[in-house]
Amino acid sequence: MTLKHWNILAACIVALVFSIFATVILQSLGPQWDWGKPWEYRQLLFKGWGQTIILSLGAMVGSLVVGLLLMLGQRSPLGSIRWTCRLFLEFVRDTPLLVQLLVGYFVIFAPLLSLSIGNLGWDDKLIIGVILLSLFEGAYLGEIFRGGIESIPRTQWESARAVGFNRRQIYRYVIFPQALRRVLPAVAGQFVSLIKDSSLLSVIGVQEFAYQARAYTSLTYGGLEAYVPLALGYLILTAPIAFMAHQIERRYRDEA
């Protein structure tokens, strides 16, 4: 038998196992799940999905800024700046997001900002949620960026100095464009995490997608139906980014 035949056989076995699995699950859930109910409450779920999109987009921009600052901070000639950034970054990366969100919201940001944001007529939970998520994901991006910059060989800095670029120009015209290609796949991966992590913001009361799914469940005394559209809703957001990341990665590999 050739490899091709083995592959067909393996595919058949996988399909068989999967269909048995699916049949068993659907049979056992069949009578309990009522798909009419989530449809009735679709607006609630849609609203949550919309909030998740806003939250994610805001945090993407925010985390890019935070990541960039942390990367530059870690390359600062001043030791105190370097160490502050390093410590912040390690702290954020090595403690649970859930704890950061709860402490960050109830202890730090809510007492400081809630009133003034509320006075402006904005949703304080959403704004603070974006800030907290930006700080968390930005710490990861900071490391990704640092790795990207450090992966550019020293000879590029040398050549750039030799043609007369100043420090700012070296970053702008030589280092950043090259580093960007290298980090794009990792950044896209981080954005996928960011979108999924945004579901944790329900703990501080941001009315995003996961929050509404839970709200639906308690409103209707329903089962877990709402979590299927929840998963699909996240998948619609994350799958294109993941796909794009693979494409970029492939193109970069072909170039190199």
Next chain:
Amino acid sequence: MKLEIQSLTKLYKGHAALDHLSLASEVKVLALIGPSGSGKSTLLRILGGLESADAGTVTINAEALPVSASALLAYRRQNGFLFQAFNLFPHLTALQNLQLPLEKVHGFSAQDAKATAEKALARFGLLSHAHKTPAQLSGGQQQRVGIARAVAIKPRILFLDEPTSALDPEMTAEVLELVHELANEGQQIVLSTHEMGFAKAVADNIAFLANGRIEECSHPKDFFTAPQSGIAQRFLSKVMKY
């Protein structure tokens, strides 16, 4: 150019790459030769304004080499510098590699920069490669584009740090021919090389370095036929053996 170096010293982690090096020479083309680790690259990097010495002075045409970072930047902008390899920016085409510094460093308009860059590439027969990225060029072509970029700005002095050491013999020849051509046209050049025949043909003066010092500096004919110092004699008998 009139080059005067006095007691130049450069330390790397306590090791003296240049050890009270002194030299006085009036040349168009100066070739630095000597064993690996003798300080050729360090000397070139200091002369090119890429690094500062720890002690000593350098004057070129009675002008002292600048010390402050901003003056060094201005100094680098007047001159050209080529390394062994990886001179080009891999994310840009050959043409853009020439164009970008002209535009951003030397204040050319986009149009002028393109025209000047194309002229420089055409001069060395590289125009057909203008739109290739460095990865699509051979090592020799990359070095030639690197030289074209360095001379496109009409540098006062062109510094070449072992420009052919990373190339195979055929490509070495194409690069050396180009350098020879530039020298014949009157370009002032300081270069380090392991190609003795080339140094002999192109330089008006050979400076032989060993252990961070200039052991001797003389006319190529004198140096290659009758080196004065024992260390130069041994070096030459070794490299000329095969």
